[in-house]
Amino acid sequence: MMKNKEQSPPSLRYQGKTLKYADRFTTKILNPLVWQCPNDSIEKLYKERISTNHLEVAVGTGFWLKYSLESGSRLALLDASQEALDHASAALDRHRPETFNADVTKPLGDIFDAEESFDSLGLTYLFHLIPGNLELKAAKVLDNLLPYVSPNVSVFGATILGAEIRRPMLAMAAMSYGYRKKIFWNKNDSLGDIMEVLSARFRVFNVEVQGCAVLFWGKGLKEGYIKSLS
Ligand SMILES: C[S@@+](CC[C@H](N)C(=O)[O-])C[C@H]1O[C@@H](n2cnc3c(N)ncnc32)[C@H](O)[C@@H]1O
DSSP: OOOOSOOOSSSOOOOHHHHHHHHHIIIIIIIIIIIOOOHHHHHHHHHHHOOSEEEEESOTTOGGGTTTSOTTOEEEEEESOHHHHHHHHHHTGGGOOEEEEOOTTSOOTTTSOTTOOEEEEEEESOGGGSOSOHHHHHHHHHHHHGGGEEEEEEEEEEEEOOSSSOOOHHHHHHHHHHHHTTOOOOTTOOHHHHHHHHHHHEEEEEEEEETTEEEEEEEEEOGGGSOOOO
16 A cells, blocks of 8 residues: 655654564553553453444554454554554454555545545554644644544544653653653643543543553544545
């Protein structure tokens, strides 16, 4: 599938050894010990919110989809890393996923047909890897994706907050390291930012703080965001 033209440079792309150890690192170390966000909460979010016509954005290894997707579902995977797409496709091959190699901070008109209409979107652990204010970057990512979803879409995911939240000591250390290496961009990301973005776009939304992560979902597009296909 053709890529959108320019890739945004600094966000972390999953490749090589990162992919090999990502599942264990996330589920055994990062979630329980560093972010203090139980794996069960994310699994529950997926099981409750996923549809049988799903697009997973920033798929990584595809871990959260392994136990949440009904057989026979349509599954599309989008990631800026071709290696991540190959890895996740192999892990989820029973769903015969479609793959899209793209930077989701850029318009997706080259990637999706105008008639495309996913019923759910997963966006887990992406926003904190994108530079900029959370309200602006989450809005940009959603506004690139919402032309390709159905009016009653279910959008859900999680991000790590860096502001106005109690951060466990290990999380502070991990974030400082991420800021130095320019792979983490959440210093000013707050709960209020994600609520603003969701409330502007979805008829119903929810946020739940777990450690220094926020799990979120939005359901049903507000009027101005429903595409008109004439
Ligand atoms: C921390 S991983 C999260 C993977 C998975 N969602 C999870 O929760 O385990 C972030 C993923 O986002 C991808 N990614 C980073 N920046 C991206 C961008 N601008 N557009 C699309 N994918 C991106 C990376 O390649 C990586 O696979």
